[in-house]
Amino acid sequence: MGHNHRGRAAAAGVAVTVERAAWLRAAASALEHAAGELVPLAARETRLPELPRLHAELDRTAFQLRLFGHTLTDGEFLCATVDHADPHWEMGARPDLRRMVVPIGPVLVFAAGNFPFALSVAGHDTAAALAAGCPVVVKAHPGHPELSVRTGEILVDALTWAGAPPNIVAVICETEAGVAALRHEEIAAASFTGSVAGGRALFDIAAARPRPIPFYGELGSLNPVLVTPGAVRARGPEIAAGYVSSFTLGAGQFCTKPGLLLLPEGHGLTGTLRAAVAATHGQPMLDDRIAEGYHATLAGLRDDPATEVISAPDAVADTVEPTLLRVTADEFVAAAPQLRTECFGPSSLIVEYTDTTSIHRVLAALEPALTATIHAEDTEYDTIRPLLPTLTRLAGRLVWNGWPTGITLTWAQQHGGPYPATTTTSMGPAAIDRVLRPVAWQEFPDALLPPALRDANPWDLLRRIDGKR
Amino acid sequence: MGHNHRGRAAAAGVAVTVERAAWLRAAASALEHAAGELVPLAARETRLPELPRLHAELDRTAFQLRLFGHTLTDGEFLCATVDHADPHWEMGARPDLRRMVVPIGPVLVFAAGNFPFALSVAGHDTAAALAAGCPVVVKAHPGHPELSVRTGEILVDALTWAGAPPNIVAVICETEAGVAALRHEEIAAASFTGSVAGGRALFDIAAARPRPIPFYGELGSLNPVLVTPGAVRARGPEIAAGYVSSFTLGAGQFCTKPGLLLLPEGHGLTGTLRAAVAATHGQPMLDDRIAEGYHATLAGLRDDPATEVISAPDAVADTVEPTLLRVTADEFVAAAPQLRTECFGPSSLIVEYTDTTSIHRVLAALEPALTATIHAEDTEYDTIRPLLPTLTRLAGRLVWNGWPTGITLTWAQQHGGPYPATTTTSMGPAAIDRVLRPVAWQEFPDALLPPALRDANPWDLLRRIDGKR
Numbered sequence: 001m002g003h004n005h006r007g008r009a010a011a012a013g014v015a016v017t018v019e020r021a022a023w024l025r026a027a028a029s030a031l032e033h034a035a036g037e038l039v040p041l042a043a044r045e046t047r048l049p050e051l052p053r054l055h056a057e058l059d060r061t062a063f064q065l066r067l068f069g070h071t072l073t074d075g076e077f078l079c080a081t082v083d084h085a086d087p088h089w090e091m092g093a094r095p096d097l098r099r100m101v102v103p104i105g106p107v108l109v110f111a112a113g114n115f116p117f118a119l120s121v122a123g124h125d126t127a128a129a130l131a132a133g134c135p136v137v138v139k140a141h142p143g144h145p146e147l148s149v150r151t152g153e154i155l156v157d158a159l160t161w162a163g164a165p166p167n168i169v170a171v172i173c174e175t176e177a178g179v180a181a182l183r184h185e186e187i188a189a190a191s192f193t194g195s196v197a198g199g200r201a202l203f204d205i206a207a208a209r210p211r212p213i214p215f216y217g218e219l220g221s222l223n224p225v226l227v228t229p230g231a232v233r234a235r236g237p238e239i240a241a242g243y244v245s246s247f248t249l250g251a252g253q254f255c256t257k258p259g260l261l262l263l264p265e266g267h268g269l270t271g272t273l274r275a276a277v278a279a280t281h282g283q284p285m286l287d288d289r290i291a292e293g294y295h296a297t298l299a300g301l302r303d304d305p306a307t308e309v310i311s312a313p314d315a316v317a318d319t320v321e322p323t324l325l326r327v328t329a330d331e332f333v334a335a336a337p338q339l340r341t342e343c344f345g346p347s348s349l350i351v352e353y354t355d356t357t358s359i360h361r362v363l364a365a366l367e368p369a370l371t372a373t374i375h376a377e378d379t380e381y382d383t384i385r386p387l388l389p390t391l392t393r394l395a396g397r398l399v400w401n402g403w404p405t406g407i408t409l410t411w412a413q414q415h416g417g418p419y420p421a422t423t424t425t426s427m428g429p430a431a432i433d434r435v436l437r438p439v440a441w442q443e444f445p446d447a448l449l450p451p452a453l454r455d456a457n458p459w460d461l462l463r464r465i466d467g468k469r
Numbered sequence: 470m471g472h473n474h475r476g477r478a479a480a481a482g483v484a485v486t487v488e489r490a491a492w493l494r495a496a497a498s499a500l501e502h503a504a505g506e507l508v509p510l511a512a513r514e515t516r517l518p519e520l521p522r523l524h525a526e527l528d529r530t531a532f533q534l535r536l537f538g539h540t541l542t543d544g545e546f547l548c549a550t551v552d553h554a555d556p557h558w559e560m561g562a563r564p565d566l567r568r569m570v571v572p573i574g575p576v577l578v579f580a581a582g583n584f585p586f587a588l589s590v591a592g593h594d595t596a597a598a599l600a601a602g603c604p605v606v607v608k609a610h611p612g613h614p615e616l617s618v619r620t621g622e623i624l625v626d627a628l629t630w631a632g633a634p635p636n637i638v639a640v641i642c643e644t645e646a647g648v649a650a651l652r653h654e655e656i657a658a659a660s661f662t663g664s665v666a667g668g669r670a671l672f673d674i675a676a677a678r679p680r681p682i683p684f685y686g687e688l689g690s691l692n693p694v695l696v697t698p699g700a701v702r703a704r705g706p707e708i709a710a711g712y713v714s715s716f717t718l719g720a721g722q723f724c725t726k727p728g729l730l731l732l733p734e735g736h737g738l739t740g741t742l743r744a745a746v747a748a749t750h751g752q753p754m755l756d757d758r759i760a761e762g763y764h765a766t767l768a769g770l771r772d773d774p775a776t777e778v779i780s781a782p783d784a785v786a787d788t789v790e791p792t793l794l795r796v797t798a799d800e801f802v803a804a805a806p807q808l809r810t811e812c813f814g815p816s817s818l819i820v821e822y823t824d825t826t827s828i829h830r831v832l833a834a835l836e837p838a839l840t841a842t843i844h845a846e847d848t849e850y851d852t853i854r855p856l857l858p859t860l861t862r863l864a865g866r867l868v869w870n871g872w873p874t875g876i877t878l879t880w881a882q883q884h885g886g887p888y889p890a891t892t893t894t895s896m897g898p899a900a901i902d903r904v905l906r907p908v909a910w911q912e913f914p915d916a917l918l919p920p921a922l923r924d925a926n927p928w929d930l931l932r933r934i935d936g937k938r
Contacts, residue, residue: 056561059560060560063559070936074936076933076938079899081880081881082881083879083881083882090532091528091529091878092877094877094879095877097877097879097882098881099880099881099882099897099899102861105862188887203676204676207672207676207677207681208673208676211887211888211889212672212676212892213888378914381916381917384917388917392571392908393574395908396906397908397909397910398908398911399911399912400910400911400912400913400914401912402564402911402912408558408560408561408563408564408566409560410552410558410563410566410936411550411552411568411933411935412550412552412566412568412909412933413566413568413909414568414907414909416906418680418906419680419681419682420680423681428568430548430568430907437887438865438883438885438899439861439864439865439866439867439883440865440867440881440882440883441866441867441869442867442868442869442871443868443869444867445850445869447850448854448857448869464545464880464881466880467539467543467880469543469545469931
């Protein structure tokens with residue numbers, strides 16, 4: 001691609017996607033090269049273990065930047081659509097009309113506390129915005145301030161050397177600065193990962209602006225898991241072990257933690273579950289504020305007259321041991337508003353159902369979630385099928401015979417669900433769509449069109465031409 | 470497609486798209502067959518002429534329903550994405566993961582007053598929602614209540630006979646009922662076409678819900694038109710005639726009315742413009758409330774010390790004659806907040822610029838719009854190119870040497886712009902995306918997947934498989 005093409009693309013307000021892919025690859029490599037500095041810094045600020053967790057998360061973050069780069073070189077995300085003029089068009093002669101997406105404008109990213117790399121300064125939402133061609137302002141999470149500043153320096157250095165405009169990424173640190181940025185008229189969209197209360201407060205600010213902007217919040221999610229009688233009979237102990245492993249992973253500080261397990265009455269797994277919990281090790285939580293929030297929410301759940309403790313630590317300590325509670329389906333439905341609150345930490349609630357009607361009543365009492373998981377046998381499809389419409393309405397990802405924690409990154413990934421799981425968001429390559437907006441060009445001269453829409457298709461994109469792909 | 474496939478699709482919460490296309494075609498035919506009844510009813514309630522306007526609008530509405538049907542049979546809107554399990558995936562072994570979109574849920578459509586067919590009960594937003602598989606509640610516009618009820622009856626009858634579920638469309642009439650529906654927890658999204666004030670009030674209600682929902686509002690837009698000196702020299706009178714014809718079309722009651730014309734100082738077209746305005750005929754406005762709003766807004770513009778009247782009617786009458794005002798670029802920039810208000814009716818404002826800097830200052834003072842239009846000669850590309858980034862930020866459709874009124878419906882159409890032109894919306898086939906949400910299925914048995922995601926691809930869809938299209 002010659003210099004002239006680049007110049008014209010910039011002039012049309014559409015940055016050159018192939019170059020942006022190179023920026024993202026440069027950022028990924030810079031993070032990997034800085035692992036020796038960044039991982040110990042992250043461990044000190046977040047109390048998360050360096051191995052395997054923080055090294056794996058840094059690798060994931062680099063992969064994520066490159067995956068968005070791949071999305072760019074593919075170019076389908078542009079939705080390039082060309083309709084030639086047609087004097088015989090059914091609703092009357094039509095002009096030449098061409099459409100594609102352009103960057104929405106500067107994006108404000110509120111970094112998450114629980115993923116100091118993957119959902120922070122150089123994380124998912126930053127990668128998506130840079131891929132789309134949007135400048136980014138990151139509001140650092142207070143849980144890892146030094147890491148945030150240092151990651152920002154490394155990111156800006158890498159992007160600048162790769163040819164990105166200076167100041168395409170900025171990091172700000174104070175809460176007040178974040179709120180001021182959210183109100184700033186130049187900010188065109190914002191994203192957030194955190195609690196329902198914090199996310200809703202920011203959503204309300206975004207919606208109340210003189211010019212409202214989209215706010216992509218990932219808030220709270222119970223991530224229910226349904227286990228059928230057949231699955232209990234076939235592999236009850238294995239399911240119990242997987243469940244305890246999943247809800248205690250990372251001290252339960254994952255948005256996809258299974259917070260609710262639906263088991264058939266008389267499942268006979270209580271002893272197995274108690275033993276599995278007892279075999280876990282206490283883990284430190286990210287910071288004191290999060291630990292305090294966890295203990296307060298958990299106390300509310302434990303004090304609810306409907307719940308019974310299966311396993312819980314004797315006392316509050318520096319490292320937190322898991323808590324497992326139990327309730328019957330009828331009790332859960334009666335008490336749902338209190339019991340369906342996400343408890344961010346290593347606790348989960350078992351709900352014991354009697355029959356399919358009982359399952360339906362529990363699902364109807366739940367709020368939407370990021371994920372819904374089913375453990376069932378191949379002989380039980382006819383039992384499961386009637387539940388699928390409800391589960392599809394309830395969650396953004398349905399998992400079969402697995403666990404919701406451990407989110408792979410692929411083209412088909414989707415991380416989001418109806419409110420309060422998220423406001424209107426998705427994670428994975430499709431998240432680039434959140435920070436793009438469509439524009440149509442009518443009867444434009446070829447030389448003034450963005451390259452992606454010119455007759456010669458100089459970028460060799462997948463395009464829809466006169467309705468045909 | 471056999472009965473079993475249909476049964477499974479419904480069970481997965483994904484209505485069968487081919488059948489929905491048939492519903493839309495049935496609705497289109499029913500409208501066409503009822504033209505003899507509906508068009509006179511619309512004319513009586515809206516004061517719009519039967520010919521060519523209302524008959525053409527009904528035809529457009531039927532075409533629109535069929536175009537959404539075509540979008541369905543094509544199936545690309547489903548974004549069906551299949552990633553097979555891969556033990557060697559770069560970020561670690563991945564499970565089988567498949568994604569597509571599903572209906573967001575019941576949609577509330579606030580009908581527009583100025584398009585009693587195309588943006589009303591059986592109009593664009595209803596067609597998009599039905600295409601997506603969402604039930605629709607239409608809040609009728611008070612300007613054409615009888616037409617709304619009758620159109621609703623015809624639509625429901627046609628849909629039901631075509632096999633759609635009963636009550637897939639409901640029409641409600643009172644403002645209070647509309648607000649109650651907007652607050653109802655089962656409503657998953659809302660759309661609106663109307664004024665900034667009305668749209669913002671409803672947007673605020675949608676955002677304040679316990680579970681906020683997306684609100685797709687089309688509010689107000691000035692639709693600036695820039696005419697270069699070269700274009701004035703080459704075809705000034707033709708441009709003047711086109712402009713007057715465009716801003717007076719339908720008594721100026723179009724969201725894409727060119728409300729602002731940027732002309733070079735010394736253009737010499739004042740006499741031509743005045744004569745063109747004088748040659749138009751007065752037209753009735755849709756209703757008395759809209760006429761009163763027009764006269765009040767226009768009085769504010771006329772009374773502004775910066776504006777000068779080029780042409781205006783002597784007195785307020787039952788039929789409204791056009792008003793044309795003029796201001797210099799410097800005066801406009803100084804007075805912008807008052808003068809950039811949309812005036813819904815047959816008026817427009819000429820802004821006279823001195824040079825490119827002056828153009829840039831006017832564009833910077835404008836709010837975003839649905840459209841931005843350029844009249845220029847082929848020798849002036851180098852003058853226009855530096856303006857394109859600003860114009861792309863400012864509008865959702867850029868028009869070259871044409872007029873923004875008269876919106877064709879094609880795959881590339883895009884009707885929307887940054888706030889206040891719209892909240893977050895588009896019109897045209899891509900609008901179906903507004904009422905869909907993505908869901909991923911992880912490690913699901915083939916028989917429990919939606920047909921669109923099964924290995925055999927029984928619907929023969931365009932899909933992305935392991936990253937490849």
